[in-house]
Amino acid sequence: xxxxERIWQYLEDVSDPEVPVLSVVDLGVVRDVxxxxxxxxxxxxxxxxxxxxxxxxATDIRLKLLAEGFKxxxxxxxxxxxxxxxxxxxxxxxxxxxxxxxxxxxDGGDIHALFGRDTTVRxxxxxxxxxxxxxxxxxxxxxxxxxxxxxxxPFDYFKCLK
Amino acid sequence: MMxxxxxxxxxxxxxxxxxxxxxxxxxxxxxxEYTLQLADTSFILGHRLSEWCGHGPVLEQDMALSNxxxxxxxxxxxxxxxxxxxxxxxxxxxxxxxxxxxxEYKNPLLVEQPNxxxxxxxxxxxxxxSFHFFFLKELQNSTDHRLAAIAEKSLKESSYHIKWSSxxxxxxxxxxxxxxxxxxxxxxxxxxxxxxxxxxxxxxKKLLEHGVIPDYSQIKxxxxxxxxxxxxxxxLAVPQNVWMQSGGKEGRHTEHLGFVLTExxxxxxxxxxxxx
Numbered sequence: 369x370x371x372x373e374r375i376w377q378y379l380e381d382v383s384d385p386e387v388p389v390l391s392v393v394d395l396g397v398v399r400d401v402x403x404x405x406x407x408x409x410x411x412x413x414x415x416x417x418x419x420x421x422x423x424x425x426a427t428d429i430r431l432k433l434l435a436e437g438f439k440x441x442x443x444x445x446x447x448x449x450x451x452x453x454x455x456x457x458x459x460x461x462x463x464x465x466x467x468x469x470x471x472x473x474x475d476g477g478d479i480h481a482l483f484g485r486d487t488t489v490r491x492x493x494x495x496x497x498x499x500x501x502x503x504x505x506x507x508x509x510x511x512x513x514x515x516x517x518x519x520x521x522p523f524d525y526f527k528c529l530k
Numbered sequence: 531m532m533x534x535x536x537x538x539x540x541x542x543x544x545x546x547x548x549x550x551x552x553x554x555x556x557x558x559x560x561x562x563e564y565t566l567q568l569a570d571t572s573f574i575l576g577h578r579l580s581e582w583c584g585h586g587p588v589l590e591q592d593m594a595l596s597n598x599x600x601x602x603x604x605x606x607x608x609x610x611x612x613x614x615x616x617x618x619x620x621x622x623x624x625x626x627x628x629x630x631x632x633x634e635y636k637n638p639l640l641v642e643q644p645n646x647x648x649x650x651x652x653x654x655x656x657x658x659x660s661f662h663f664f665f666l667k668e669l670q671n672s673t674d675h676r677l678a679a680i681a682e683k684s685l686k687e688s689s690y691h692i693k694w695s696s697x698x699x700x701x702x703x704x705x706x707x708x709x710x711x712x713x714x715x716x717x718x719x720x721x722x723x724x725x726x727x728x729x730x731x732x733x734x735k736k737l738l739e740h741g742v743i744p745d746y747s748q749i750k751x752x753x754x755x756x757x758x759x760x761x762x763x764x765x766l767a768v769p770q771n772v773w774m775q776s777g778g779k780e781g782r783h784t785e786h787l788g789f790v791l792t793e794x795x796x797x798x799x800x801x802x803x804x805x806x
Contacts, residue, residue: 411547417683418604423542430541445544447608448679450686503590504690505597513590529686 371403375410375433382432385424386508387526389467392425396455399446408433411444413451415529416509453529464526465492470514472528489525491516548676550615557740561674562616563733564743566626567636567779568677569609573627574787575641575658576602577794579651587648594694598655601687608680628798632781632788639778640723642787649712652698653720656760659692661727664752668744677742696760703764717769725774728753734779 369377379398384390392398392412400411410429414422426443433441453472456464461471470492490497496518504527506513511524553561579599586592610623640658645651666688669681702713728746730738737743761768777783797804 412544414604414683416601416604416687417608417680418600418602420600422544426544427541443542443544444547446547447676447683448548450679450683452686503594504694505590505594507593509597509600509687513593527690 372401375401375403375408375438378432378436379410379429382425382428385421385428386510387464387467387469389463390456390460392429394457394460394463396457396460397425397451398429400444407440407442408438409442409444411446413446415451419509421508451529453526456526468492468523469511470523470525472526474528487528489514491519491521492523493521494519546611546615546676548679550612550618551675558616560733560737560740561677561742562613563636564737565609565613565616565677566634567733569606569613569626570635570637571641572602572609573606574635574637574790575654576600576606577790578641578643578645579655581645582651591648595651598691598694601684601691605680605684605687608683612676612680624798628795632783632791634781635783635787635791636779636781637787638723638726639775639784640720640727642778642784642790643720643723644786646716646719647712649702649709649716650719652695652702653713653716655691656695656699657720657724657727659688659695660753660756660760661749663688663692664749664756665744665746668749672743673741692756696756699760699766700764703761703766713764713766717766721769721772722775725772726776726778729774729776729779731779 376393376398379393379401380391382392384392384395387395395415397412397415398410399413400409402409402411410433412422412425412429429443430441456472464471470489473487473489488497489499489501491499491514494516496516498517499514500517502513502515502522504512506524506527510526510529512527513522514525515522550558576599579595579602582592582595583599584592586595606627607623610626613626614621614623640654643650643654645654663685666681666685670678670685672678672681699713702709704710728750730746734743734746738745758768778787
């Protein structure tokens with residue numbers, strides 16, 4: 369295993385501070401890892417521009433790699449191409465649902481289309497598809513608030529961003 | 531590489547991977563001024579929306595207002611960081627936000643208007659979102675790589691904002707007698723500030739020639755079409771022949787901006803260099 373591959377493995381241990389069940393790799397925010405001479409360069413991209421977790425993610429990545437013995441770590445911030453929920457790993461989506469957050473739904477809808485139809489989101493608890501949107505804006509920038517019409521449980525939906 | 535304590539990076543330090551382009555000095559100055567204008571606009575509106583935090587009519591809408599505020603402040607940070615790099619004088623994003631005075635702020639007058647009631651806040655947001663969304667779509671094609679990247683990022687967020695404010699205009703307009711009265715009053719209050727969004731300053735005209743910014747007259751067409759569609763569904767009338775206020779984009783502000791800056795700059799003015 370080369371050094372870059374090892375670093376990708378280490379980053380599997382760095383979790384998203386707001387959704388700790390996901391690693392930064394699952395989340396798709398790590399875009400590139402390069403090692404040149406003694407310096408490690410990790411390129412990350414924000415999920416949302418104002419996401420307060422980004423500074424924590426940068427700190428946690430740096431601390432993890434310093435703890436693994438790397439002496440110099442540079443964190444690059446890449447804005448384009450902009451993060452999309454398509455970069456969430458399949459494993460990440462399963463972890464999200466098990467954790468009680470409905471994963472983003474691929475419905476072919478265009479978020480740029482105004483007043484499109486509502487997405488069908490499955491309740492992470494009872495798995496019913498009879499759910500309703502309570503608010504497009506939830507506990508964090510990346511989530512919307514839903515409620516299940518069957519088991520009545522309110523739940524977070526990790527909203528689709530394309 | 532060894533670091534001593536003084537020049538060790540902050541643990542969260544990050545570097546943008548789109549370097550500042552190789553501009554002629556006078557073009558660079560224009561891009562800098564314009565980047566600050568965009569940053570000021572999102573910053574002041576984001577701050578206004580943050581004033582709602584804890585005061586929203588219901589919890590879900592309180593969170594929506596705070597979420598939108600956060601997206602706008604996030605966009606602001608990318609822009610101020612870029613402005614600081616363009617200027618290259620060692621100032622930071624915080625210096626740009628906290629140590630510039632009213633006349634240096636170049637936001638349009640609309641975004642500094644007070645929150646008023648929920649109807650006023652919704653109408654101010656609707657006027658802005660309907661501009662911001664179509665503007666960012668075009669700015670993605672800017673010849674300035676960083677502005678294009680910031681636009682690409684913020685557009686995704688803006689598409690949620692415009693849906694939210696458009697739905698509220700419909701709900702209030704086609705709602706109860708009281709909600710209709712409020713939103714109509716908000717239209718009267720705020721419509722005179724809608725025109726400035728599309729008026730091009732001398733800086734903007736020059737940047738249009740350089741391909742850095744889109745032509746606002748095309749954005750105005752998209753704005754008109756969207757506003758007409760939403761107002762029709764809301765059973766509201768689009769005001770005609772309204773006298774349009776302007777000056778904000780050139781640093782001539784309404785009395786409200788000074789109060790906004792007094793509040794948000796207080797700590798850095800009183801305790802210079804204070805850090806969390």
